[in-house]
Amino acid sequence: MIYNLSENNSIANRFIAELRDISVQNDRMRFRRNLERLGEVMAYEISQKLKYHPKEVETPLGIAKVNLHSERIVLATILRAGMPMHQGLLNWFDDAENAFVSAYRRHHKDGTFEIALEYVSCPDLNDCVLILSDPMLATGASIEIAVEALQRFGQPAQIHVATAIASRQGLEHLRRTMPAAKVWAGAIDDELTAKSYIVPGLGDAGDLAYGPKVQA
Numbered sequence: 001m002i003y004n005l006s007e008n009n010s011i012a013n014r015f016i017a018e019l020r021d022i023s024v025q026n027d028r029m030r031f032r033r034n035l036e037r038l039g040e041v042m043a044y045e046i047s048q049k050l051k052y053h054p055k056e057v058e059t060p061l062g063i064a065k066v067n068l069h070s071e072r073i074v075l076a077t078i079l080r081a082g083m084p085m086h087q088g089l090l091n092w093f094d095d096a097e098n099a100f101v102s103a104y105r106r107h108h109k110d111g112t113f114e115i116a117l118e119y120v121s122c123p124d125l126n127d128c129v130l131i132l133s134d135p136m137l138a139t140g141a142s143i144e145i146a147v148e149a150l151q152r153f154g155q156p157a158q159i160h161v162a163t164a165i166a167s168r169q170g171l172e173h174l175r176r177t178m179p180a181a182k183v184w185a186g187a188i189d190d191e192l193t194a195k196s197y198i199v200p201g202l203g204d205a206g207d208l209a210y211g212p213k214v215q216a
Contacts, residue, residue, distance in 0.1 A: 001182045001183070002171055002182075002183045002185065002188075003045065003182065003183065003184045003185070004185050004187070004188050005041065005042070005045070005184070005185065005186050005187070006185075006186065006187040006188070010041070011041070012038060012041045012186060015034045015035075015037050015038045015041070015186070016034075016038065016164065016165075016186045016187050018030065018031075018034050019031065019034050019035065019038070019164060019165075019186075019202050020165075020200065020201075020202045022203075025202070025203065025208050028208070028209065028210070031084075031208050031209055032084040032209045032210075033084070035084035035085050035088065035135055035164060035205070035209065036084045036085065036087050036088040036091070037088060038085060038088060038164055038186055039084065039085035039086065039087065039088020039089045039091075039133060039162065040088040040089070040091055040092055041088075042085075042088070042089065042133075042162045042184050042186075043088065043089045043091070043092035043093055044092065045184060046131060046160050046162070046182075046184060047069065047092070047093075049158075049160075049182065050069040050070075050071055050073075050129060051069065051070050051071050052067040052068060052069055052070060053067065053068060053070040054066070054067055055067070055068050071128065071129045071157065071158075072097070072127070072128040072129070073093050073095075073096040073097070073128065073129045073131065074096060074097045074098065074099055074122075074123060074125060074128045074129070074130050074131070074156070075089050075090055075093060075096045075097070075098050075099070075131050075133070076098070076099035076100065076101065076122070076130060076131065076132045076133070076146070076150055077099075077100060077101070077132065077133045077134065078101050078102075078103050078132075078133075078134045078142060078143075078146050079100055079101065079102045079103075080206050080209070080210055081134065081135050081136070081204075081205040081206035081209060081210075082133045082134045082135060083209070084135075084209055085133040085134075085135055085162060085164065086098075086133050089131060089133055089162065093131070096131075097123045097128075098123075099120070099121060099122035099123065099125075099130075099150060099153075100119075100120070100121045100122075101117070101119070101120050101146045101149060101150065102117070102118040102119035102120070103115055103116065103117045103118065103142055103145060103146060115141050115142050115145045117145055117146075117149055120149045120150065120152075120153075122150055122153040123153065124153060124154050125150060125151065125153045125154035125155065125156050126154035126155055126156075127154075127155075127156070127157045128154070128156050128157065129156065129157060129158045129160065130147075130150065130156035130158065130159045130160070131160045131161075131162060132146060132147065132150070132159070132160070132161050132162070133161075133162040133163070134146075134161070134162075134163055135163060135164040135165065135205040136163065136164065136165055136166075136198060136201070136202075136205050137161070137163040137165070137166035137167065137170040137171065137174075137183070137185065138167055138169075138170050138192060138196050138197065138198050139167075139169065139170050139173060139192070139196050140169075140170035140171070140172075140173035140174045140177070141173070143161055143170075143174060143178075144173070144174070144177050144178065147159065147178060147181075158182070159178065159180065159181040159182070160181070160182045160183075160184060161174070161178075161181055161182070161183045161184065162184045163183070163184070163185050163186070164185075164186045164187070164202070164205070165185070165186060165187050165188075165189060165198055165201055165202055166183065166185040166187075166188050166189070166198075167188070167189055167190075167191070167192040167198045168188060168189070168190055168192075169192045170192070171183060171185070171188065189201060
C-alpha cells in the first residue's frame with residue numbers, strides 16, 4: 001500500500017518544496033532539518049496504523065484512560081542520506097530500537113550500477129514494526145536489498161518504508177518484490193532517467209545533507 005502525503009495539503013508541502021528548491025538547498029543545515037521534520041510528519045502518519053492497547057494513567061486529580069501503541073518498533077535507515085529522516089522518526093518514536101545499513105551504488109563504465117552492501121547493525125526483528133527510511137526511492141533496489149539484509153535478523157510483523165521523493169518505477173518495483181510493505185512518500189515523481197535519477201526530484205540527498213557545497 002502506498003501513501004502519498006502530497007495528495008493532501010499539509011505543512012509537509014513546505015518541507016518538500018524547500019528540499020527541492022535549489023535556492024534553499026545550499027543551506028545544508030536547513031536541508032537536514034527539513035528531512036528531519038518530514039520524518040516527524042511521517043512518524044505521526046505511521047502511528048495511526050499501529051496497534052493500541054488501553055492504559056490507566058494516574059494524574060494528580062484522578063485516573064485517565066489512554067490508548068498507547070503496543071508493538072515494538074525498530075527504526076532502520078540506509079547510511080548516510082537516511083540519517084536526518086531517521087532522526088525525525090526517532091524524535092517521535094523515542095523508545096524505538098535502531099538498525100543501520102551501509103549501502104551505496106557502485107557505478108560501472110557502461111552506465112549501469114549495482115548496490116554494494118557493506119555493513120548492517122540490527123536488533124532482533126521478530127514480530128516488530130520495522131520502519132525503514134531513505135530520502136530517495138529511485139529504482140527501489142537499495143530498499144529491497146536493505147530489507148533482505150535486515151530480515152536475516154528476524155521477520156517483522158509490519159514493514160513501513162518512509163521516503164521524501166519516490167519514482168513511480170521504484171514504487172512499482174516494491175509492489176512486486178515487497179507486496180506487504182507500506183510505503184510513505186512525501187511526493188511521487190513520474191520520470192526516472194537512464195542513470196536512475198528521479199526527475200524533477202531534488203538531487204543527491206546525501207551530498208546535499210553532508211557533502212561539500214556546490215560552487216555557483
